[in-house]
Amino acid sequence: MKLLNTYDDRDEAEAAAEKLSGEKRLASERDATVVIYNLFGIPSWGNFHRLDMYNLGELKNMLDKRNTWQPGEQARHAEILATLKTVAKNYAIEIPAHWQ
Incomplete structure (x- = not known):
């Protein structure tokens, strides 16, 4: 699995994770008062298309x-x-x- 995208909004990140096929993981990261969400998954053209990338x-x-x-x-x-x-x-x- 590799980092596919990052999100500022938890709901948006969770919705994106639901679109992926195969293994996936959503991890949050805090920097001061800002939380970002890293979406990890299988790098494939299908997954990138599902994420509209x-x-x-x-x-x-x-x-x-x-x-x-x-x-x-x-x-x-x-x-x-x-x-x-x-x-x-x-x-x-x-x-x-x-x-x-």
């Missing part, structure tokens, strides 16, 4: 219309992929070929 929902919608992309959409796709390449490297997961 890294523009994966937008990417899915874009790929459904890939044949009609305009230059702006191609540029946005390249931006999202650049982010995903960093995420993939950090979590040692591969980007599916059909996303590229």
Whole structure:
């Protein structure tokens, strides 16, 4: 398990934890008067999508219309992929070929 996200609100953190599949753990951390909630889980594209992270929902919608992309959409796709390449490297997961 790895740290997937942090939250300032307990309810939001618990709701996010419910969305994950596989092993998960929610841990609170206090710094002075501030409490943050660390969400640990299995780093997978499915879990990141369920948490609405890294523009994966937008990417899915874009790929459904890939044949009609305009230059702006191609540029946005390249931006999202650049982010995903960093995420993939950090979590040692591969980007599916059909996303590229």
